[in-house]
Every structure is written in C-alpha cells, then in structure tokens.
Amino acid sequence: MLTRALIVVLAILNVGVALWWMLRGEPAPVPPAMPSGVARLQLLDTPPAAAPAAAPAARSAALDDVTPTPPTSAPPATAEVAPGAARPPAATAAAATPASIPAPTPPAAPATPVALRCISLGPFADRDTAMAAQGKAGALVQRSRLREVPKPGASSTYRVMMPAAASRDEAQAMVKRIAAAGISDYYIMGQGDDANAIALGQYRNREGAERRLAALSAAGFTARLVASGGAEGAQWWIDAALADTASAGTTRQRSGAAQQRSLECAGLR
Structure with missing residues (x-):
C-alpha cells in the first residue's frame, strides 16, 4: 500500500516538472562581453516634438570615446513650427486672409433707344x-x-396712260382688249403729241395712280404715270x-x- 502511494507521488512530480519545463519560456540571451576601453551606449529620452536632425547629435554626445565624424552638407530643410510655438506674422496673415474672390460684374444697363x-x-x-x-x-x-x-403752281393731278399707237385702228383694238379684261375708265386721245394714246384715269394723289398701274400690270398691260403738266x-x-x-x-x-x-x-x- 505504501509502495503504491509513492509511485503516485512520483508520477505527479514528474508531470509537474514536465509542465514547468514546457511553460518556462526562452531564456534571455546573455549580452556578449564588451571589450575593454569602449564606452557603453546609452539611449536618452527625447521629447516628442524634437526635430529629427537633433537625434544624431544626441547619440554622438552620448559616446564619450568615439570621435565624431564631420557632418555632411545637406539641403536646408523647411522649418517646422511646433504645435505650441508662435506662428510667424507673414504665415498668420496669409492664413487669416481669405482667398480673394472677384466681385460679380453688374449687368450692363440697356442702351436708351434714340x-x-x-x-x-x-x-x-x-x-x-x-x-x-x-x-x-x-x-x-x-x-x-x-x-x-x-x-x-402746277395742277396736282396724275394721269395713267398707255403709249400712243401707230394708228387709230391699233388704238381701238387695244381698247377692246382692255374692255375684255374687265377694265373700265379709258378713252383714246385724238390730238396733240399724245394722239392715239390711251388714257386710263386721272388722280389727285400718286397713291391712287400707282394702284391703277398695279391693276393694269396684273392684267398684262404696260402703262406709265405722268404728272399733270408733263415731266417739267x-x-x-x-x-x-x-x-x-x-x-x-x-x-x-x-x-x-x-x-x-x-x-x-x-x-x-
């Protein structure tokens, strides 16, 4: 009975040792031994807003025995303004001034008709x-x-006439054609320079005479308008x-x- 209890205790101890071995983690690496005469590197806490260019200078200052290398020329960087720092006057004015917006052009006034x-x-x-x-x-x-x-001093009348025919018979034949076309108010002039000409009306104003000319032209007849007293x-x-x-x-x-x-x-x- 005692032997069986010892066996159980040993089994439990073995299981516990096995679990400890599995859960103990990797051992921390031992840093290599530093050679004599070399200073140990120490990291310094820097403020969050420090410029990136200050880090190399801080690290080089921490190394007491390392000879600093001459800085290489670098293009000038644009200065950044820290969140709490005062903004330059020019930048403040530029930020405060809104973008210039052109004023709308007023519509042109309509021209006054002359x-x-x-x-x-x-x-x-x-x-x-x-x-x-x-x-x-x-x-x-x-x-x-x-x-x-x-x-x-001249009479203000207008006459509508057809050119003089070569003979009386030709003038009478033209009158028959005029009557057949439904045109009235005509007569054959019998003497003077206008002998055998056909007069087709006399009017006090030019508008009435021109309406008569238009009616004759629509019927196919050629006439002319003569002011009273002739062209003179x-x-x-x-x-x-x-x-x-x-x-x-x-x-x-x-x-x-x-x-x-x-x-x-x-x-x-």
Whole structure:
C-alpha cells in the first residue's frame, strides 16, 4: 500500500516538472562581453516634438570615446513650427486672409433707344437725279423713299396712260382688249403729241395712280404715270429716316439737296 502511494507521488512530480519545463519560456540571451576601453551606449529620452536632425547629435554626445565624424552638407530643410510655438506674422496673415474672390460684374444697363428723326431732301428735277442723291446719302440714313410732287403752281393731278399707237385702228383694238379684261375708265386721245394714246384715269394723289398701274400690270398691260403738266411739271423729294449719329445738315450736304424739311416718321414705318 505504501509502495503504491509513492509511485503516485512520483508520477505527479514528474508531470509537474514536465509542465514547468514546457511553460518556462526562452531564456534571455546573455549580452556578449564588451571589450575593454569602449564606452557603453546609452539611449536618452527625447521629447516628442524634437526635430529629427537633433537625434544624431544626441547619440554622438552620448559616446564619450568615439570621435565624431564631420557632418555632411545637406539641403536646408523647411522649418517646422511646433504645435505650441508662435506662428510667424507673414504665415498668420496669409492664413487669416481669405482667398480673394472677384466681385460679380453688374449687368450692363440697356442702351436708351434714340428717337427716330426724319427729313425730306429736295427738290430734284427728275427721278434719276433723286436716285443718285439717295445713293450719296449712304449710311447717314436708315431708310428712305422717293416721292414725286407737282411743282408749285402746277395742277396736282396724275394721269395713267398707255403709249400712243401707230394708228387709230391699233388704238381701238387695244381698247377692246382692255374692255375684255374687265377694265373700265379709258378713252383714246385724238390730238396733240399724245394722239392715239390711251388714257386710263386721272388722280389727285400718286397713291391712287400707282394702284391703277398695279391693276393694269396684273392684267398684262404696260402703262406709265405722268404728272399733270408733263415731266417739267413735277419734282422729286427724298423722304429719309436719319441714322443715330447723323445730322440733318450733314445729310443734306452729302446728298446735294438744296433744301431740307422736317417730316413725320409715321409715313416711313
């Protein structure tokens, strides 16, 4: 009985020794022996904000017997400001000044329209002269038109006529064609320079005569408008709207007109 108890105790001791051997860990390495005459290296605590360049100087100062090597030239590093240090005035001003933002450009004010000014230039002896004067005015006028009026003292009427035929029979044949087209108010002139010409109406204003000409042209007939008294009894004027920068006097001189008169612009719109 005693022998069995000893065996159990020995087994437990063996198991305990085995567990201690397994759990004891690796033994700490023994540092090699330093040669005589060499100082031992000691690490110094440095503050967290110390510049990296100060570490080599601290380590070299810790070695009493080691001859320091001459420092090599290095490019200058940009100085860093510690968290608690004062910021330079220039940097503080740059950080405090916001980025310059250009002010929005105000919208341009709409241009004030210039009131339209209209004049009549003339008188001109015939249509061709008036057309030439109209071209000379050029850019001084915005738009223009020609207007024929009777000379002072002449009857203010306009006649619509067809050219004189070679004989009375030809004139009568033309009258039959005019009547067949549904056109009335006509007669054959029997004497004078306009003998055998066909008169197709007499009007007090030019607008009525021009409407008659348009109706004859649509029906296929060629006619002409004659102011009362012939070509010698009429004169021509230019009704024009001046450009914004033009003056009435300059426009009159450029066109070669002898006179200028004020004109309501409603008729030119």
